[in-house]
Amino acid sequence: MPDVPSLFYTFHFYLFGLVAMASAVVFVTRRSPVSAAMWLVVVMFSLAALYVMLDAQFIGVIQVLVYAGAIMVVFLFVIMLLNLGHPAELADARGLWWKLAAGAVGLGLVAELFTLVRGATAAPYTLPAGYAAQQVAAEGAIAPVAGPLFHEYLLAFEVTSVVLLAAIVGAVVLGKRRADAR
Amino acid sequence: MRPLDLAVPAQLMTALGPDLLLVAGAMLLLVWAAWRPPSTAHQRHVGFASLALALATGLYVISSLYAQRTATEGPIAVDNFRWMADVVILLGTVFAIALTIDDNARQDIGTAESHVLILFASAGMMLLAAAQDLMIVFLGVELMSLSVYALAGINRRSARGAEGALKYFLLGAFATAFLLYGMALVYGATGSTNLGDIASRIGELRLAGSPLLVIGVALMLIGFGFKVAAVPFHMWAPDVYDGAPSPITAYMAATVKAAAFAALLRVWMEAFPAAFDAWRPAVAGLAVATMIVGNAVGLAQRNIKRMLAYSSIAHAGFLLVALAAGSGQAGSALLFYLLAYTLATFGAFAVIIVLSRQDDRPVMIDDLAGLWGVRPWLALGMGILMLSLLGFPVFGGAGFFAKWYVLQAALQAPAPQVALAVILVLTTVVSAGYYLSVVMVMFMKPRPDDAPAPGPTPGLTRAVLLVSVLAILVLGLVPDQLVGLARAGALRATPVTVAPITARAPRP
Numbered sequence: 001m002p003d004v005p006s007l008f009y010t011f012h013f014y015l016f017g018l019v020a021m022a023s024a025v026v027f028v029t030r031r032s033p034v035s036a037a038m039w040l041v042v043v044m045f046s047l048a049a050l051y052v053m054l055d056a057q058f059i060g061v062i063q064v065l066v067y068a069g070a071i072m073v074v075f076l077f078v079i080m081l082l083n084l085g086h087p088a089e090l091a092d093a094r095g096l097w098w099k100l101a102a103g104a105v106g107l108g109l110v111a112e113l114f115t116l117v118r119g120a121t122a123a124p125y126t127l128p129a130g131y132a133a134q135q136v137a138a139e140g141a142i143a144p145v146a147g148p149l150f151h152e153y154l155l156a157f158e159v160t161s162v163v164l165l166a167a168i169v170g171a172v173v174l175g176k177r178r179a180d181a182r
Numbered sequence: 183m184r185p186l187d188l189a190v191p192a193q194l195m196t197a198l199g200p201d202l203l204l205v206a207g208a209m210l211l212l213v214w215a216a217w218r219p220p221s222t223a224h225q226r227h228v229g230f231a232s233l234a235l236a237l238a239t240g241l242y243v244i245s246s247l248y249a250q251r252t253a254t255e256g257p258i259a260v261d262n263f264r265w266m267a268d269v270v271i272l273l274g275t276v277f278a279i280a281l282t283i284d285d286n287a288r289q290d291i292g293t294a295e296s297h298v299l300i301l302f303a304s305a306g307m308m309l310l311a312a313a314q315d316l317m318i319v320f321l322g323v324e325l326m327s328l329s330v331y332a333l334a335g336i337n338r339r340s341a342r343g344a345e346g347a348l349k350y351f352l353l354g355a356f357a358t359a360f361l362l363y364g365m366a367l368v369y370g371a372t373g374s375t376n377l378g379d380i381a382s383r384i385g386e387l388r389l390a391g392s393p394l395l396v397i398g399v400a401l402m403l404i405g406f407g408f409k410v411a412a413v414p415f416h417m418w419a420p421d422v423y424d425g426a427p428s429p430i431t432a433y434m435a436a437t438v439k440a441a442a443f444a445a446l447l448r449v450w451m452e453a454f455p456a457a458f459d460a461w462r463p464a465v466a467g468l469a470v471a472t473m474i475v476g477n478a479v480g481l482a483q484r485n486i487k488r489m490l491a492y493s494s495i496a497h498a499g500f501l502l503v504a505l506a507a508g509s510g511q512a513g514s515a516l517l518f519y520l521l522a523y524t525l526a527t528f529g530a531f532a533v534i535i536v537l538s539r540q541d542d543r544p545v546m547i548d549d550l551a552g553l554w555g556v557r558p559w560l561a562l563g564m565g566i567l568m569l570s571l572l573g574f575p576v577f578g579g580a581g582f583f584a585k586w587y588v589l590q591a592a593l594q595a596p597a598p599q600v601a602l603a604v605i606l607v608l609t610t611v612v613s614a615g616y617y618l619s620v621v622m623v624m625f626m627k628p629r630p631d632d633a634p635a636p637g638p639t640p641g642l643t644r645a646v647l648l649v650s651v652l653a654i655l656v657l658g659l660v661p662d663q664l665v666g667l668a669r670a671g672a673l674r675a676t677p678v679t680v681a682p683i684t685a686r687a688p689r690p
Binding site: 153155159160162167170171172173 | 189205303318324325332
């Protein structure tokens with residue numbers, strides 16, 4: 001992020017922000033799960049663009065790879081496996097009160113956001129201006145993430161892979177077709 | 183020898199030696215298990231290899247115990263508490279694999295992966311025993327739990343097994359959320375996941391009363407409470423224990439509990455000694471509720487696996503007494519108790535496997551009627567195991583000393599827990615109602631004429647039964663040697679002075 005945002009920067013920042021918000025609204029109002037999932041992809045991409053503009057290039061790439069890529073594919077798999085792709089068959093489970101409650105929670109979150117933006121954040125929780133850009137210039141965008149991951153938290157990182165392996169083995173063992181269930 | 187520097191990967195590997203051996207071996211065995219189509223013979227071969235791997239890991243652990251290495255502060259601890267807890271865990275692993283080989287053959291389950299899942303779960307438990315960082319605690323809990331969820335439902339022909347596995351999975355996931363949220367709040371309050379750092383920051387920053395920390399500790403206690411089946415977080419246990427295959431039930435009741443208690447004790451003693459006052463009444467309340475409910479409801483059970491499930495809940499209550507004592511002595515009392523409990527539980531489930539039929543019908547206490555007349559040795563072994571679970575002197579062997587040491591730890595703690603000790607003794611008397619009823623049924627009731635004779639005892643089941651009964655009796659004769667080792671396994675607890683608590687009503 002430049003110290004004084006140029007018009008070009010500001011324009012694109014608001015553009016992606018508006019696209020993200022509009023797509024999010026469309027996402028929650030779709031009746032078809034598949035098209036809702038597709039709109040969620042647009043939200044993810046806009047957020048990724050915002051991350052890149054905020055000098056968090058690595059998080060932006062991860063956002064696209066993991067959220068827009070892997071997690072959305074899993075969503076679509078589940079939707080198609082459970083055969084939820086036909087909106088006509090889906091009864092709207094959400095009643096009026098449910099919608100009102102969700103709207104109230106949403107308004108609460110917006111209010112919280114406004115208070116946080118307007119109020120001054122306490123010093124320990126803020127970074128100096130341009131800190132992220134300096135970090136990227138000094139170490140690159142990936143090293144600050146990779147360093148702790150492969151030094152400080154090496155053991156946790158490696159154990160995570162064993163946890164995932166055990167989960168996959170368990171799922172396959174339970175999901176495999178039984179030998180005697182011909 | 184210089185302490186291991188855990189920041190250097192090579193020395194971290196040395197510190198993790200037994201764990202690495204177990205995980206690497208389990209991965210190789212996984213490839214072999216998946217190589218051939220499932221069959222009883224194949225699961226038997228993989229089972230024997232898994233048994234050998236668990237035994238080898240056990241030897242490695244014992245050699246590490248005698249090597250007396252130390253390490254710098256890091257994600258894992260290198261101390262005797264860890265190695266002693268590993269011995270208990272691996273003993274349970276060996277028993278579980280041996281019984282699973284026989285039980286799979288009996289139920290015609292050809293899934294060779296069941297042994298590999300036991301090994302993965304044990305690797306998670308060993309990490310739990312070692313973990314000195316909340317992240318490693320969480321990953322250990324997950325590795326253990328995910329493997330055991332699958333194991334609970336490994337018999338896919340059993341509807342009760344599927345029900346139990348699903349319940350275990352859903353409530354376990356729920357408990358994990360509590361645990362993780364608690365850890366996040368503790369991290370938020372202290373800014374560290376390392377147990378030692380958490381303790382020093384709580385002291386330096388005077389955080390003991392901070393709401394963030396108190397709520398975090400409470401949520402973590404709830405998460406662990408689910409894992410060890412402490413009342414009121416025990417609802418899942420009877421159904422899950424009843425539905426799972428018997429060897430897995432024994433593994434869940436004894437070994438999962440052992441690992442969870444080892445981690446619980448370490449986290450509480452190393453991270454929260456300064457917040458002692460805040461959490462001690464909660465632990466004491468949990469202990470009282472667990473002892474009373476577990477033993478009282480146990481009296482009403484006729485299905486022997488459900489009875490042992492409530493017995494397991496009650497034993498969690500006794501173990502919580504040791505935790506509430508919160509002294510260095512409590513650590514060794516806890517380890518000795520877990521060892522005795524592991525031996526007795528696996529022995530009792532070995533007997534249940536012998537008495538189970540091919541069909542899915544549960545074994546009732548009345549099925550044991552007149553067992554002394556048809557299978558005297560089996561009846562004698564089961565009698566000793568029941569007395570050990572009860573904590574009966576002499577004939578109960580190690581079980582008596584286990585309770586004795588917990589009582590001692592409770593009474594000799596910096597703040598003597600007299601009320602808890604009294605409730606422990608009283609509920610033990612109540613538990614005699616169901617343990618002795620099993621003994622009475624076996625020795626005094628006549629065998630119904632139409633009762634089929636129990637089938638022959640498979641070799642490995644016989645071995646497990648023999649080893650557990652003999653070990654209980656030998657430990658009952660010479661507990662001092664082992665307690666010496668367990669004492670060496672005491673955690674280095676930061677000494678704290680605390681006010682004694684008075685008797686509290688069980689939490690609703």
